[in-house]
Structures are given as structure tokens and as C-alpha cells.
Amino acid sequence: MIRLLLADDQALVRGALAALLDLEPDLTVVAQVGRGDEVVAAARESQAQVCLLDIEMPGIDGIDAAAQVTAELPGVRSLIVTTFGRPGYLRRAIDAGASGFVVKDTPAAQLADAVRRVHAGLRVIDPTLATESLTSGENPLTPRESDVLAAALSGGTVAAIAAQVHLSQGTVRNHLSSAIGKTGTSTRAEAARVAHERGWI
Incomplete structure (x- = not known):
């Protein structure tokens, strides 16, 4: 059995x-x-x-x-x-x-x-x-970008995301900006949604 x-x-x-x-x-x-x-x-x-x-x-x-x-x-x-x-x-x-x-x-x-x-x-x-x-190709996001986007799914502020992932607000903004570019979106909410739909986060 x-x-x-x-x-x-x-x-x-x-x-x-x-x-x-x-x-x-x-x-x-x-x-x-x-x-x-x-x-x-x-x-x-x-x-x-x-x-x-x-x-x-x-x-x-x-x-x-x-x-x-x-x-x-x-x-x-x-x-x-x-x-x-x-x-x-x-x-x-x-x-x-x-x-x-x-x-x-x-x-x-x-x-x-x-x-x-x-x-x-x-x-x-x-x-x-x-x-x-x-x-669909490889996931273009780095592990840190994935962490930041996953935290952004809840719609929190940059400060809240930074606290959740233990990074500075400036670093979070950089990761969000990069992730937005890689997902071909224009906002962090859209980037998080696209990454979630594709199973990257």
C-alpha cells in the first residue's frame, strides 16, 4: 500500500x-x-x-x-x-x-x-x-523583488512594505521600480497582480 x-x-x-x-x-x-x-x-x-x-x-x-x-x-x-x-x-x-x-x-x-x-x-x-x-519563459524577478511584490499585494504603503521585508524605503522603491519595468506595468499594484497571476509570487 x-x-x-x-x-x-x-x-x-x-x-x-x-x-x-x-x-x-x-x-x-x-x-x-x-x-x-x-x-x-x-x-x-x-x-x-x-x-x-x-x-x-x-x-x-x-x-x-x-x-x-x-x-x-x-x-x-x-x-x-x-x-x-x-x-x-x-x-x-x-x-x-x-x-x-x-x-x-x-x-x-x-x-x-x-x-x-x-x-x-x-x-x-x-x-x-x-x-x-x-x-511563458523564466521568472524575471529577483528573490528580493518577489518578496517586495508579495508584500505589495496587500496594498500597503512603501513604509509598511519596508517594515515587512526588513529593507529601507529607498531599497523597496528601487525593487518596486525594477519589478514594474520587468512586468511591463505602470504601478506596483499592477506589477504585484501580474506577478501573482503568473505564479511568480
Whole structure:
């Protein structure tokens, strides 16, 4: 039996996924969590072999959770299962060590097959997303620009963003200006929105 952990902040989605996957003769759901920062401890305690991770969760997101699993539980595989099929997310997930990336409307039989393939050490990526990722190009933002834009998503002032990312206001303005140029937008709000839509932040 392949032992699975499900991480999704929506209990209904988690329950539906668990019910579907438990119908498979070789899969069993051994743990469920609603927060990204609970994944590693729950995976360790339940001896899960594959973690199915949503991206947007409280605590930490699924991509950061995948990175933690890779670092702390090297024998455990991560499969991102998300509503948010954004090319930038795919690239970040693979960089974080995830073995696969599929969207939630994947048919149950295909999802079960993706779990088996990931467990076997293979990589599974939604083909439409893979194509989009190749055509959309690399994320042009530096890590610091990404941090500043992520902080700008909430619409705070430059002073508030500076406090959040522990940089001077002048440095924040420079990063925002650069990010606006790279995203082809004219305001920090637009730059943050575009970067978020593309999965860069």
C-alpha cells in the first residue's frame, strides 16, 4: 500500500480527495492536514510516502511545504494538487523538490496514476501547464523583488512594505521600480497582480 498525506485548507476538498483515493486498492490516506506548516510533522508521524499538497494554505504554502519535505524527509515524495494552474507555480514547485504538479480537475483515475508514478520516483506534470511554462519563459524577478511584490499585494504603503521585508524605503522603491519595468506595468499594484497571476509570487 502507498501511504498518502493530504494537505488542503478546505476540509470538503480534502474529504473528497481522501474518499476517491481510498477507493484504489493500493492507496491509503494515512493523514490529513489543513495547514502547510503541519505537513512535515504529520508525514513523519504517519509514515506517509507521498504528500499531496495544495498551494494556497495557511501557515506556509504548498510549495514551501514541498521544500521542507524534500529537506527533512528525503524519502518522501510531494505532488502538488491545486486549483491554481499557473506556470510560475509549476517552476517554483519543481525547484522546491516536488515530484509532480497536477490541477484539481484531473480525473480520479489519472490522479491515482500520478500518485503511483511519483511514488515510483517518476516526475508527473500536467501537460497543458508544462507547455505554458515553456512558452511563458523564466521568472524575471529577483528573490528580493518577489518578496517586495508579495508584500505589495496587500496594498500597503512603501513604509509598511519596508517594515515587512526588513529593507529601507529607498531599497523597496528601487525593487518596486525594477519589478514594474520587468512586468511591463505602470504601478506596483499592477506589477504585484501580474506577478501573482503568473505564479511568480
